[in-house]
Amino acid sequence: MSKDLFDKFQAVIDQYSRLPADAADPFAVRMDEVLSQTEAVIDGQKTILAGTNNYMGMTFDADAIEAARQALTDFGTGTTGSRVLNGTYSGHQELEDALRDFYGTKHAMVFSTGYQANLGILSTVVGRGDYVIIDADSHASIYDACAMGTADILRFRHNDAADLDKRLGRLPEEAGKLVVVEGIYSMLGDRAPLKEIVAVTKKHGAAIAVDEAHSMGFCGDKGRGLAEQLGVEDQVDFIIGTFSKSVGTVGGFCVSNHPKFEVLRLVCRPYMFTASLPPSVVASAKVAIGKLRHGSNLKDALWDNATKLHAGLKAAGFRLGTKSAESPIAAIILDDTEQVTRFWSALLRAGVYVNMALPPATPQGLFLLRCSVCASHTPEQIERILTLFEEVAKKLGVALSETLPSDADAKTKETQPKSDAAAATA
Amino acid sequence: MTEKELDLSHESIRERIYVLVTSYNKKSITLHPETTFSGDLELDSLTVMDMVAMIEDEFDIVLPLNLLPDLETIQQVADAVEKIIGEK
Numbered sequence A: 001m002s003k004d005l006f007d008k009f010q011a012v013i014d015q016y017s018r019l020p021a022d023a024a025d026p027f028a029v030r031m032d033e034v035l036s037q038t039e040a041v042i043d044g045q046k047t048i049l050a051g052t053n054n055y056m057g058m059t060f061d062a063d064a065i066e067a068a069r070q071a072l073t074d075f076g077t078g079t080t081g082s083r084v085l086n087g088t089y090s091g092h093q094e095l096e097d098a099l100r101d102f103y104g105t106k107h108a109m110v111f112s113t114g115y116q117a118n119l120g121i122l123s124t125v126v127g128r129g130d131y132v133i134i135d136a137d138s139h140a141s142i143y144d145a146c147a148m149g150t151a152d153i154l155r156f157r158h159n160d161a162a163d164l165d166k167r168l169g170r171l172p173e174e175a176g177k178l179v180v181v182e183g184i185y186s187m188l189g190d191r192a193p194l195k196e197i198v199a200v201t202k203k204h205g206a207a208i209a210v211d212e213a214h215s216m217g218f219c220g221d222k223g224r225g226l227a228e229q230l231g232v233e234d235q236v237d238f239i240i241g242t243f244s245k246s247v248g249t250v251g252g253f254c255v256s257n258h259p260k261f262e263v264l265r266l267v268c269r270p271y272m273f274t275a276s277l278p279p280s281v282v283a284s285a286k287v288a289i290g291k292l293r294h295g296s297n298l299k300d301a302l303w304d305n306a307t308k309l310h311a312g313l314k315a316a317g318f319r320l321g322t323k324s325a326e327s328p329i330a331a332i333i334l335d336d337t338e339q340v341t342r343f344w345s346a347l348l349r350a351g352v353y354v355n356m357a358l359p360p361a362t363p364q365g366l367f368l369l370r371c372s373v374c375a376s377h378t379p380e381q382i383e384r385i386l387t388l389f390e391e392v393a394k395k396l397g398v399a400l401s402e403t404l405p406s407d408a409d410a411k412t413k414e415t416q417p418k419s420d421a422a423a424a425t426a
Numbered sequence B: 001m002t003e004k005e006l007d008l009s010h011e012s013i014r015e016r017i018y019v020l021v022t023s024y025n026k027k028s029i030t031l032h033p034e035t036t037f038s039g040d041l042e043l044d045s046l047t048v049m050d051m052v053a054m055i056e057d058e059f060d061i062v063l064p065l066n067l068l069p070d071l072e073t074i075q076q077v078a079d080a081v082e083k084i085i086g087e088k
């Protein structure tokens, strides 16, 4: 008899079964009603959502909903075809126009998810004999793209431009090279030193792709992301993004000024061999992108919330992923799986839903509660989140520091030898 | 550079790789050429990638991650490093 194909997953099954039995099951949370961008009903209880990627609150934008409703009526529920086979409607092209407009680029290509945008672009633009050099903390979709492609894969120490410089310096001068980084890293909420990374990349004549999944909408005057904010957009060859965060729906994209960019529509398999986005999604994405462009009020509200949450958690003595609010994400660093699960579960029972993140999906093997804010969170909601964090910490006896600033954050860990332990973050 | 760093003989390469691997030998098992990273040393894939970065820096070489599926043992890594150095 051949062996059970599922034997290889036994370690995962064992890890899952070791989660404390009296805590809620993180994989079984169900939202029965979604009341707004920031509230849902879970287990019959009104719960504050504090772990979503709905940074700009676009999921309930009235105009985006209306546009989606209209598209649904006019074009139906789905395209039943890929972008290259009866799956391109006028809406898809209008959405690409909207992206070109938003980013001020010559080209834009819409994919069915951000995961597929990374998979498609990064596995296609580099090929045999080329090199793709990625940040160690890259998202799973970036790692998977590399695995799917045929280029030689290198990895540099997270956010370390000098390490990147050293690794680029070892490569043959004439070889094609693509450096891949993210604007903001989703697990710890830290930012890339993009100026330094771009400078090093260009020094070696390499191309660079920046995944702005967690920085679109609220970084930069026009909301294009970290490359815009740091003034290096003109040197970034490919910006990759998603509609599943600040845009509030689903889908992915890549924008570029490369003169031959359009050929990708003929060679990029994750673009060609999957159904295109439904017309309603496309319509709401287009409206939401328009709003991000003029979203300074939302941006201010978001940063206000991010700063308050981060400062509040820090003042309470929690150990956080960054020293200050570099993003709308606050990563609370705890000791182990059991503590994270109990903390997460207690917060949920008290009416706040955050995300727990465990190794190997986290950088440096950290045990995290990932908390993120939305522009639509009210000051009262932020207060409530902070109060509950403190209450739960007290109840569970979680050690809080007397705000010793130097070791109240993850940076101290980064100097340890294993510091660039990477994350194919989920 | 010290004399040792310039020594790229077969024996020296092996010896230096053993030294590097030792820092990942948390259970202090006896290392031999057939010791495997994931099985014997119980290293996860991210740790193996960190180790590769250290090896690259030690020998100033490029060891692409796509070679990893074929590098399960210390012996295989040593052979790969030697081959890369030979091609430089």
Ligand SMILES: Cc1ncc(COP(=O)(O)O)c(C=O)c1O
Residues within 6 Å of the ligand: A113, A114, A115, A116, A118, A139, A141, A182, A186, A211, A213, A214, A242, A243, A244, A250, A251, A252, A426
């Ligand atoms: C950095 C990064 N890139 C890409 C993605 C994938 O986006 P999508 O949800 O659109 O597939 C994510 C989201 O998880 C992400 O965090």
